[in-house]
Amino acid sequence: MHFAYALCMAETQDEKKARLAQALRDNLRRRKAQSRDAQNHDIAREGAAPPPPVGESQD
Numbered sequence: 001m002h003f004a005y006a007l008c009m010a011e012t013q014d015e016k017k018a019r020l021a022q023a024l025r026d027n028l029r030r031r032k033a034q035s036r037d038a039q040n041h042d043i044a045r046e047g048a049a050p051p052p053p054v055g056e057s058q059d
Helices: 002-045
Strands: none
Touching: none
16 A cells, blocks of 8 residues: 555656746746846847946046
C-alpha cells in the first residue's frame, strides 16, 4: 500500500516541478519583455540619444 502512495506522490511532485519550471520560464519571458519595453520607452523619450557613458563629464 505504501508503495502505491509513494508512486502517486512522485507523479504529483514531477507535475508540480514541471508546472513550476514552466511558470518560471513564462515569468522570465515577461520580465525580459517589460525590460525591453522600458528601454525602448527611455530611448524614445530622450530623442533616440543614448545616455553618456558613466564617468565622463558633460562640458
